[in-house]
Amino acid sequence: MQTKYVLDEADVPRQWYNIAADLPSPPLPPLHPGTGEPIGPEMLAPLFPMELIKQEVSQERWVDIPDPVRDAYMLWRPSPLYRALRLEKALDTPAKIFYKYEGVSPTGSHKPNTAVAQAYYNKAEGITRLTTETGAGQWGSALSFACNLFGLECKVYMVRISFEQKPYRRSMMTTWGANVIPSPSDQTEAGRTVLASTPETPGSLGIAISEAVEEAASRDDTKYSLGSVLNHVLLHQTVIGLETEKQMALADAEPDVVIGCFGGGSNFAGLAFPYLRQKFDGKDIRVVAVEPLACPTLTKGKYAYDFGDTIGMTPLLPMHTLGHQFVPAAIHSGGLRYHGAAPLASQLVNDGWIEAEAYTQVDCFDAATLFAREEGIIPAPESSHAVKSAVAHALAAKEEGAEKTILFNLSGHGHFDMSAYDAYFAGSLTDYQLSRADVDGNLSSIAAFPDVPA
Amino acid sequence: MQTKYVLDEADVPRQWYNIAADLPSPPLPPLHPGTGEPIGPEMLAPLFPMELIKQEVSQERWVDIPDPVRDAYMLWRPSPLYRALRLEKALDTPAKIFYKYEGVSPTGSHKPNTAVAQAYYNKAEGITRLTTETGAGQWGSALSFACNLFGLECKVYMVRISFEQKPYRRSMMTTWGANVIPSPSDQTEAGRTVLASTPETPGSLGIAISEAVEEAASRDDTKYSLGSVLNHVLLHQTVIGLETEKQMALADAEPDVVIGCFGGGSNFAGLAFPYLRQKFDGKDIRVVAVEPLACPTLTKGKYAYDFGDTIGMTPLLPMHTLGHQFVPAAIHSGGLRYHGAAPLASQLVNDGWIEAEAYTQVDCFDAATLFAREEGIIPAPESSHAVKSAVAHALAAKEEGAEKTILFNLSGHGHFDMSAYDAYFAGSLTDYQLSRADVDGNLSSIAAFPDVPA
Secondary structure: OOOOOOOOOHHOOOOEEEEHEEEEEOOOOOOOOOOOOOOOOOHHHHOOOOOHHHHHHHHOOOEOOHHHHHHOOOOOOOOOOOOOHHHHHHHOOOOOOOOEEEOOOOEEEOHHHHHHHHHHHHOOOOEEEEEEEEEHHHHHHHHHHHHHHHHHHEEEEEEEHHHHHHHHHHHHHHHHOEEEEEOOOOOOOHHHHHHHHHHOOOOOHHHHHHHHHHHHOOOEEEEEOOOOHHHHHHHHHHHHHHHHHHHHHOOOOOOEHHHOOOOOHHHHHEEEEEEHHHHHHHOOOEEEEEOOOOHHHHHOOOOEEOOOOOOOOOEEEEEOOOOOOOOOOOOOOOHHHHOOHHHHHHHHHOOOEEEEEEEEEHHHHHOOOOHHHHOOEEEEEOOHHHHHHHHHHHHHHHOOOOOEEEEEOOOEOOOOOOOHHHHHHHOOOOOOOOOOHHHHHHHHHHOOOOOOOO | OOOOOOOOOHHHHOEEHHHHHHHHOOOOOOOOOOOEEOOOOHHHHOOOOOOHHHHOOOOOEEOOHHHHHHHOOOOOOOEEEEHHHHHHHHHHOOOEEEEEOOOOOOOOOOHHHHHHHHHHHHOOOOEEEEEEEOOOOOHHHHHHHHHHHHHHEEEEEHHHHHHHHHHHHHHHHHHHOEEEEEOOOOOOOOHHHHHOOOOOOOOOOOHHHHHHHHHOOOOOOOOEOOOOOHHHHHHHHHHHHHHHHHOOOOOOOOOOEEEHHHHHHHHHHHHHHHHHHHHHOOOOOOEEEEEEEOOOHHHOEEEEEOOOOOOOOOOOEEEEEOOOOOOOOOOOOOHHHHOOOOOHHHHHHOOOOOOEEEHHHHHHHHHHHHHHHOOOOOOOOOOOHHHHHHHHHHHHHHOOOOOOEEEEEEOEOOOOHHHHHHHHOOOOOOOOOOHHHHHHHHHHHOOOOOOOOO
């Protein structure tokens, strides 16, 4: 039996799939926090190049991938689709388990799919520098890699505690020529303000975003780049699902369940949106987003208007949220510690097209270790949530005696997260679970925000 | 233009190529250190299963790959062949540069190619446990992974200083279920002896080998496994070159130069031996082994009989050596810090079929950083030697205006070696070079050993 389904470079998609064209209900606009009115492109123009702003609001079903972006994709795409034959056997399940593996990119995750596109469009519009924030470093690595390919300077504000505790992601960014500085820094007004009041702060993603946005907004040669949540980011990630559709055809299989882990929503959307298109057309597919019980945005949050960042600098986005001031517990899945969710995904959850599940990190590391021992690849802590869900669905299929076909996105490897595995094996991981009362307490802070229309 | 040449699983080789069948001069036997006589299989039987001992002395050109080993290979093989289009452009060279990438294996290097074969043959002969040593952890990771696949216990003696300084390779081995202990340990006579005299010792590969061998020799259920140097190890690695031949045909290209980094010789042989077969048949190919100037075994060592290990427990092997008591400087290429060389490769160097080059580690990190910025992949420090040589040959081709085709083995990624890149960027790497006088001083210790026949 076949283990891998590989494609030729000719099969790398030539267009991204824009789900906005096929949404069963029209997408909701972001709102200006002061006026409560829908925002126009001019509010985004200081931060993003015009082509990305156009993609953000585009209703075209297919968006051409520029040749230089596609050439950059060739450095690692098409990524492989695997059949997890050994895992199936270990679980003694009648289910077939397939996974798309995005860890083959130079940075080890799906993030470069959008990073190279964003770097390209900025370069094309004469921008010479990009700023961004990074927590554990996955997104910062991807943008560093992409900026280097297109000859852009890259400045990464890295949350100070990660800067100190995860030096190897920082080394990776340095290898690709990026300028990585710990946040808060003395280089921005936002950073200086925080440092003045709390000089020993470990930093946070919210502060790092403020610093990166402030620098981009104040310099004509510089724009800002975001690694998830926004429509254009999700658009770029659809290469994952478009390739997978071809590979599943090679395997002569069609998924009954499509699974992705969910933080901001980008790797999930990358695999799921092309399959949601099939589901809109009537195909019987369950589409499952998997999040941590420590940050249960989709399963326990509110579908409401809220800020995208912690400090409140962005427009109000219509999304599932735990409240923009919510600070998730220090789980090892840094990429899933986000209070909000991509608006496009939120709407589809709200309308019943996407299901959501949540697990503790210990359950996810259990599944990830089983996976590593059967399939070889050591999953990133984020991706372990998708692994856990796939295992759960495979065991349910066994219970039912159903020959289900399960497909999930293994969004990255864990080579830079081995300290998390150490903690797991040492038995020192905490099973954080956010209670209903805690969620409601946080949500009270956005009670006065505009309602999402029914 | 195409960047990658991928094969289907059907193209994973069904046989390994045994170069012993085609050697222009007959291979020299290992000798018993006491009697000076060629050793028989009985001397190896306490340490290795009979099938591997047979492979060690086989003269058959093709050796069948057992189905379970080939199935394990499917977890990551065939590995991709890349054309380094961006690197070519950056060097402004008329040369075409191709590289085979072995970093796609679960452990991130070529080592599992032999580890899964060794685990399989041991399992087939009723062995339930394997011991081995590891320095930085590449080989220990590979054997841990392989033992887990075949249901064997794995015990890895890891050099104490690496155990403490490189915890993430250790975490990786633990993830695959291996028992990793710092060496010297109190679990063997060899370890206890060392600890009694030098309780604070950082350990060494020589001591770790002694511990692993002692444990294997003293238990019926346990054998020992070695990751390089021996004939059967090189045999298993030939899947690299056999796949590459097919991929180069897809690219409609034939190499003028074939390059691999050289420590014990296994990744080099894996790519080079199938091409040496073509060279024996009259094809005009330069075959180049690349080593560190800090450990210049092939370029400055003596072709002589010497122990394979530091302490003197092995048979005498006919090989290029710097003397078995030579301790290389602490360069970051842990896998190239070996005093000897695979006998098969040594003989071919001695007979003029293989050329050898040596570079400083700073030169190699220069090349590796250029490579990472152009091609995305961050090379392992060992593999950076092959990158450096490929760049040098590409620049020489530019000088000559020659359209050379250069092929090298990128044996692994550097995800667990980022501290080496940190040191490089901090300017704190030492350009170790071993002098002629130092080499001669070390070699005096083996002056009384038997001569290699002319």
